[in-house]
Amino acid sequence: MKSLAELQAIKERARASVNIRENADAQTKVLVGMATCGIAAGARPVLTAFVEEVAKRNLQGVMVTQTGCIGICQYEPVVEVITPGKEKVTYVKMTAEKALRVVNDHLVNGNVVSEYTIGANAIGAK
Amino acid sequence: MYRSNVLVCGGTGCTSSNSEQIIEKLNEEIKAVGLEKEVNVIRTGCFGLCALGPIMVVYPEGAFYSRVTPEDVKEIVDEHLLKGRIVQRLLYQETVVDENTTKSLNETKFYAKQMRIALRNCGVINPELIDEYIAQDGYAALGKVLTEMTPQEVIDLMLASGLRGRGGAGFPTGLKWKFAAANKADQKYACCNADEGDPGAFMDRSVLEGDPHSVLEAMAIAGYAIGASQGYIYIRAEYPIAVKRLQIAIDQAREYGLLGKNIFDSGFDFDIDIRLGAGAFVCGEETALMTSIEGKRGEPRVRPPFPALKGLFGKPTVLNNVETYANIPQIILKGADWFRSIGTEKSPGTKVFALGGKITNTGLVEVPMGTTLREVVEDIGGGVPGGHHFKAAQTGGPSGGCIPAKLIDTPIDYDNLLAIGSMMGSGGLIVMDETTCMVDIAKFFLEFTVDESCGKCTPCRVGTKRLLEILNKITSGNGTLEDIDKLEELCYYIKENSLCGLGQTAPNPVLSTLKYYRDEYEAHVVEHRCPAGACKALTNYTIEADKCKGCTLCARNCPVGAISGAVKQLHVIDTNKCIKCGVCMEKCKFGAVVKK
Numbered sequence: 001m002k003s004l005a006e007l008q009a010i011k012e013r014a015r016a017s018v019n020i021r022e023n024a025d026a027q028t029k030v031l032v033g034m035a036t037c038g039i040a041a042g043a044r045p046v047l048t049a050f051v052e053e054v055a056k057r058n059l060q061g062v063m064v065t066q067t068g069c070i071g072i073c074q075y076e077p078v079v080e081v082i083t084p085g086k087e088k089v090t091y092v093k094m095t096a097e098k099a100l101r102v103v104n105d106h107l108v109n110g111n112v113v114s115e116y117t118i119g120a121n122a123i124g125a126k
Numbered sequence: 127m128y129r130s131n132v133l134v135c136g137g138t139g140c141t142s143s144n145s146e147q148i149i150e151k152l153n154e155e156i157k158a159v160g161l162e163k164e165v166n167v168i169r170t171g172c173f174g175l176c177a178l179g180p181i182m183v184v185y186p187e188g189a190f191y192s193r194v195t196p197e198d199v200k201e202i203v204d205e206h207l208l209k210g211r212i213v214q215r216l217l218y219q220e221t222v223v224d225e226n227t228t229k230s231l232n233e234t235k236f237y238a239k240q241m242r243i244a245l246r247n248c249g250v251i252n253p254e255l256i257d258e259y260i261a262q263d264g265y266a267a268l269g270k271v272l273t274e275m276t277p278q279e280v281i282d283l284m285l286a287s288g289l290r291g292r293g294g295a296g297f298p299t300g301l302k303w304k305f306a307a308a309n310k311a312d313q314k315y316a317c318c319n320a321d322e323g324d325p326g327a328f329m330d331r332s333v334l335e336g337d338p339h340s341v342l343e344a345m346a347i348a349g350y351a352i353g354a355s356q357g358y359i360y361i362r363a364e365y366p367i368a369v370k371r372l373q374i375a376i377d378q379a380r381e382y383g384l385l386g387k388n389i390f391d392s393g394f395d396f397d398i399d400i401r402l403g404a405g406a407f408v409c410g411e412e413t414a415l416m417t418s419i420e421g422k423r424g425e426p427r428v429r430p431p432f433p434a435l436k437g438l439f440g441k442p443t444v445l446n447n448v449e450t451y452a453n454i455p456q457i458i459l460k461g462a463d464w465f466r467s468i469g470t471e472k473s474p475g476t477k478v479f480a481l482g483g484k485i486t487n488t489g490l491v492e493v494p495m496g497t498t499l500r501e502v503v504e505d506i507g508g509g510v511p512g513g514h515h516f517k518a519a520q521t522g523g524p525s526g527g528c529i530p531a532k533l534i535d536t537p538i539d540y541d542n543l544l545a546i547g548s549m550m551g552s553g554g555l556i557v558m559d560e561t562t563c564m565v566d567i568a569k570f571f572l573e574f575t576v577d578e579s580c581g582k583c584t585p586c587r588v589g590t591k592r593l594l595e596i597l598n599k600i601t602s603g604n605g606t607l608e609d610i611d612k613l614e615e616l617c618y619y620i621k622e623n624s625l626c627g628l629g630q631t632a633p634n635p636v637l638s639t640l641k642y643y644r645d646e647y648e649a650h651v652v653e654h655r656c657p658a659g660a661c662k663a664l665t666n667y668t669i670e671a672d673k674c675k676g677c678t679l680c681a682r683n684c685p686v687g688a689i690s691g692a693v694k695q696l697h698v699i700d701t702n703k704c705i706k707c708g709v710c711m712e713k714c715k716f717g718a719v720v721k722k
Contacts (some may be wrong), residue, residue: 001383004269007260008683010382014261017166020131021185021250034210048164051129063186064129066210 016055027061028107030054032094033078035069042077042095048080049096053103062107075118081106090118127165130207132187135249138328139489140179140366145169147196148180155203155518165207170420171336173249175236176489177219178218179203183231183249190231192218201598236487239506241468243476244292244329244452244490246577254370256378259339264386267455268343271350272392280351281307285431286462288474289454293319293410293447294522294551295627296473296540299454302444305434306352309442314354316396317438317445319415320361320368323407324523325574329478329555330448332490334361337452338375342398346385347458349396352444357398360415362405372400407524407578411626412413412445414580425582426626447552449478469495473539483556486511496537499529502556514559518642522551523579524571525631527638528564547638549631563660564643565650571635579628586629589620593636602663605651614640659721662706666722669697669710673718680710680719 001007032038032047050064052118070078075092079102082088089112098116105111114120134140134149152167173181178192182202189212191202205211207220214222219235231237242248251258259265270431271280285300306314306404318341322330334341345357361369376398379385387395401419408414409424416438418424437443453475457465466474473495479502482488486508493502499519503509510516518528529536536542540550558567572594581587596613599605617633617640640647649655654663669680669689676694681687688704691697699710699719711719 001265001389002267004273004390007265007269010257010260011263011266014257017128018251018258018261020128021133032210034208036209039208048127051164052127055127056638059277065186068209068211071521 010055016058019058019060021056027084029080029082030061030062030107031067031080031082032064033070033076033080035068037069037073038076038078043077045096046052046077046079046094046099049099050070050103053100054107057108059103059107072118076122078118091116092118092121128164129186130165132165132167132207133170133183133185133249134167135171135173135179135181135254136169136367137176137179137248137332138365139172139176139332141367143180144196145180148182148194148199151196151199154721155200156207157521159203159208161203161207161548162266168252169254170251171248171253172245172332172490174240174245174490174492175218175487181249187212187215188230189228190218190221191216193511210677235508236489236506239501241476241494242492243456244340244449244478245336245467245490246331246456247340248332248490251337253336253338254374256339256375256382256384259337262397263459264339264455265343267458268346268384269390271347271458272390272394277307277353280347280458283458283462284351284454287457287465288462288539289450289457289465290473291447292449292453292477292552294525294549294553296550299446299450302434302446303348303351305432306354306444308439308443309435311442313439313441314349314352315356315438315441315443316348316352316354317416317443318345318357318359318421318448318451319410319412319445320359320365320448321403321410321415322362322365322448322552323405323410323572323578324525324552326480326482326600327523327552328480329490329553331365331368333448333452333478334365334372336366338372339379339622340470341372341376341448341451341453342379342385344446344454345398346389346396347454348444348446349450350394352442354444355397356393357396357399358401358419358438360401360403360419363402364405369400369402374536376400381610395448406580407574408626408628411628414626415445416443425580426628428625443587451555456585464555470537470539472541477550477553479537479553479555481507481555481557484510484512484514484559484562485557493538495539498535498537500534501536502555503534507557510557510559510712514561517558517560517562518564520548520558520567520635521554522549522631522634523554524574525549525627525634526551526554527634528558528567528642530642547634547641549634561658561660563601563656563658564639564646564654565597565601566658566660568636568639569594569711572597574631575628575632579632583623583625583629585620586625586632589616589624590629590632592616592640593620593633597636600647600650601652601656601661603654605647607648607651610640610644610647610651663707666701666706667699667708667710667719669699670718670720670722671696673716675716675718677715679713679715683709683713685709 077094079091221228279531289299290296414424414426433443478492681689688700
């Protein structure tokens with residue numbers, strides 16, 4: 001170890017893997033539906049995409065976790081974003097690509113991606 | 127990138143209740159469902175709540191599972207890790223608010239009043255990965271010291287912080303460093319005392335198991351402050367997990383160049399080696415410890431000269447306790463004012479205690495100095511189990527004394543404990559209820575010191591033996607009132623004339639129990655009675671006539687056939703045959719057997 005900068009670089013690299021243990025009281029929760037229906041519809045890559053993107057951008061106060069089936073199996077993979085004091089947002093038929101956009105638009109900039117929400121995709125909508 | 131971290135306690139307590147198998151099984155099950163790239167299983171240090179071990183915490187949810195068995199692992203993997211459904215039945219019940227909500231661990235009674243400085247990384251990081259320690263600001267204090275501060279500034283900061291030695295005596299750490307720095311020599315040493323010997327104490331072991339790098343970092347800082355280039359950690363071979371993790375930590379620190387030559391390009395060299403002790407209690411005494419490191423028989427020598435002038439190999443040496451060291455990186459990073467804002471004026475900071483004995487939450491706790499004994503025992507410790515009452519707490523192990531129930535509101539710090547005839551000690555805190563005999567407790571600790579006395583000086587070698595003989599006489603019902611006076615006189619004699627701390631403090635358990643429970647000593651002598659019913663020679667089992675139904679259960683279970691009586695007739699215990707094993711009392715369904 002020759003400099004503080006070197007130590008700082010190791011710290012930043014290691015932070016990502018330790019951060020997760022401190023976000024248990026996180027402000028924003030991203031819940032990915034991971035019951036049998038969700039997993040079958042491809043929820044796992046969606047979950048992974050969220051985890052990696054949140055880590056890559058080093059977002060603090062965001063917890064990415066799983067949840068069970070919420071009963072709308074035909075719309076799986078379903079992702080719910082819960083921020084205290086705001087209305088819960090439910091995204092449906094998610095993919096890894098859509099997940100990246102949700103992180104960017106919603107989690108970082110605070111703009112709900114309306115076109116992915118259940119409101120825009122429900123049967124009879126439009 | 128892992129989406130979930132499963133932390134399993136790998137402290138000695140949880141390891142002895144199978145946490146190793148749990149980790150193995152976890153890895154197996156996780157692999158079976160194909161989650162090995164998503165879930166990271168980490169073996170951590172002690173979480174503190176040893177009574178509920180083995181402990182497992184799953185992040186990001188922060189679900190705190192207690193008393194996990196290897197059989198529970200499949201359910202945790204299938205339900206929680208695969209499907210995201212927390213296994214409610216295994217949660218630590220205090221964290222469960224209702225079916226769908228849990229509260230944070232820090233809001234539970236056990237953790238709410240705690241403040242973790244020395245233990246801050248225990249149960250949080252993987253102690254075998256230096257990167258995780260660095261992620262928690264590890265080695266930043268060493269970096270700061272080497273690049274921005276002079277040795278004198280480091281010593282001034284330690285003096286200003288008011289940190290006192292956590293090994294028990296409470297000598298100001300900064301002052302120790304100042305003395306060692308002032309003595310000129312071609313070679314100096316910065317050593318760590320990890321020879322934790324008090325029965326029932328495991329604070330230092332837990333720090334070394336859970337956060338070994340914090341001790342290494344602080345030793346390097348001490349080395350820089352006093353001008354030492356070599357450090358030794360003296361640890362007992364009875365702590366195999368701690369020794370293993372320390373060695374891993376030292377190897378990793380060397381690999382990163384955080385130990386070795388020219389650290390942080392500052393020109394400062396420092397390296398650390400481990401020296402294993404064979405578990406002699408006297409080797410916790412500083413001069414005996416250093417003699418043992420030198421390869422000689424671990425015996426103390428006269429002070430002065432103090433180690434700061436002539437220590438290890440005759441060179442100026444600083445010797446600090448594990449917990450003392452664990453505080454230092456935080457003090458460097460956060461400053462003396464921050465440290466002084468915690469605890470009391472004369473004893474700043476926190477203290478780690480190993481809670482044991484008659485208490486619900488056996489485990490490891492860290493509280494700010496000045497916390498009352500009541501808060502530690504009743505709030506954090508969960509009180510005395512089994513409907514019994516708090517009688518006294520023993521602090522400081524064989525060198526300390528007891529704090530009786532009437533002083534339970536005493537704020538715990540170095541000076542208060544000394545004032546009431548006990549001492550801080552290294553932090554063992556043994557809780558006793560009304561079934562504990564205070565004479566018997568004094569005897570227990572004396573048996574320990576008699577065994578552990580090194581034999582170099584007569585007051586300790588012979589004196590403690592005589593003390594024990596008198597105590598044996600009293601507890602067997604053959605004592606006289608003169609024996610009690612003789613006991614007390616001998617205590618003061620040993621205290622004043624012994625060579626080292628072991629002998630000087632060995633009579634403390636007797637003196638403090640005499641101070642607060644002289645009536646119990648007198649009951650043994652005058653009435654031939656043990657008020658707590660603990661001393662076998664003085665207790666008799668009898669059957670109460672009005673309660674005995676004549677069920678014959680006691681007679682059938684008595685191993686020596688001391689109970690006679692026919693069916694539906696009153697049974698009688700023959701006290702001459704009775705060996706006082708207590709089986710009859712345990713078996714009786716009507717509470718007819720009593721101990722008097």
